[in-house]
Amino acid sequence: MSTTLCCNLFVVVAAPMNSILCCKLFSIRPFHFRNVFSTIAHSQSLVSLFDSSKLNMSEADITRILKLAPQFQNPRALLKVEQFIHSLKKHGCSEVQIAKIMKTMPRLIGRAEGTLEPKLKLLEDFGFVDRNLAKLLTINPSILCNSLNSSLLPKMVFLKEVFQSQDVLVKALLKSPRLLSFSLEKNLKPSFAFWQGWGFCGTGLFSFLRVQPDVLSRTSLTPARVDLIHKIGVDKESKMFKYIVSIVAVSRVETLEAKIENLKYCGLSAEEIWQLFGACPLLLKFSKENVKKKMDFLVNTMELPANYAVKHPGILTVSLEKTTRPRFLVWQKIKSINDFNIAFFTVLLMTEARFVSKIIKGHPESQTLWTIYENAISDASNRTLRTESSTKP
Template sequence: MEFLKTVFQSQDVLVKGLVREPRLLICNSEKTLKPSLAFWKGWGFCGAELVNFLKVNPAVLLHTSLTPARVDLIHKIFPDNKGKMFKYIVNAATISCMETLEAKIENLKLCGLSTEETWQLLRASPHVIFRSKEDVSEKMSILVNKMELPATYVMQHPRLLNISLEKTMKPRCVVWQKIKSIDDSDLSLSRVLSMPEARFVRKIIKGHPESKTLLKIYENAISDASNCKKSSTKA
């Protein structure tokens, strides 16, 4: 208990960890817990980052290694073991079902990306690995099928897969299409989708000669996207 308290750094966090993973109480400190702690420190988990890691899944202290498949996944996304998102990907590769992660990666290929393009996308925007297959598929379908953009467009603008589907992508794509039909504008879709809400309304909608029409279209598109989400949830 004393050793675990030093690892979890507070009584409250330790108690919550033991409730979630009581097997920690019967582990041998020398044979399991200390080697596990050294292993995770080797991946860069120390101090507060280690505590946050254990809050998500205290069972990681029961392991002193990762399977080759999980290590391979981490190294393919972060070849040099560096990057702002590195520890999050290690976390995901540790606690997530490997079949689920592999299915998400395969899903990107089904959306039109090659194997190398898929890894390039994940290196540029590791957050994508946290999104559901359904979310990514629908966003790719909108961009590729409705907006008629090449799948590689997402590689150039990977943040598009991290924006809200109902609140941002669906309604703004409708506005973008309308603007293109009015004046054949060269307005960048990635710019339209990446803007903060207030700026988008001020610059793109209210700054356009047909602002009243665009605002009405935008409000209706937001309502339609919201209703579609509610219907999908109920189903």
């Protein structure tokens, strides 16, 4: 009797199965023992290996790995798994991160044999060490499926030239790790040339990609996106233009159009909206709910015209609950006590320390103002906690 079959029979006997039923099953379909119970035995071997490696793998995880990578049913393949785990640990990956990588891409274990160490060493040479390397692999383990010399190395060399420094390269790839999944010749190089054609070059291109590295995966702008960029009306030579393009390039047109309609609903004309985005393109990234709350507070509570936001767009970029509302309540109280000639927007732009020392502590009614301010901050924190608890399942 073969060693494998003996092992399988041992598993069956050890398992909580009726012995008579086992005998009947063996007499009818002996090969069933070789196939099915060998899988059980190897599954147990994987369990032992993962336990010794301190990987928190459930039986369901192990079953999935064996299903997607059946080659690990061979006992000799367990050595590959062990080497894979050892290599990742040596390069700074924790047990939790290794388990996540293996569960995400079990096929990677076998494919990485022999080339895993050189690939990890290459990534380290380009600045990915310890925590950064572990984070990159956890986010996108398919990076290790790239061929070392014909794919991974040329991409890393090209991207380092694009981002001009190793530190920026590391930050860019941690922000957009899927860049290493794109073809160098079909995607990355044509995209780089495309953005140069849009007027981005030298330090301008570098700044553009540093803000939004994911645009390097795009080789075109739809007519709707181009139309939005032109309507905002910022000069091409302006640094603001590059920032606007970087946001529009990676945003859904439908989402941007919804934000524009939302501002119209808040009382701004189309011309004022384009002027607002041109002065403060950061607003293109804010949710329409966020902007609507701030505009409602501006118009209904502060009783200011909607176009005040166009003249002072900074009022829409700070936190309503933590900054605008508490400071407005203090400012409003001071105005009711005496003639106060400091504009609210000036108060809003102050640092926290300057606001407290100049506006609150420097006033005769400082105790009253301080109480108003603290209560407003406390109410904001309570509202945040209530919102968070209501959204939890």
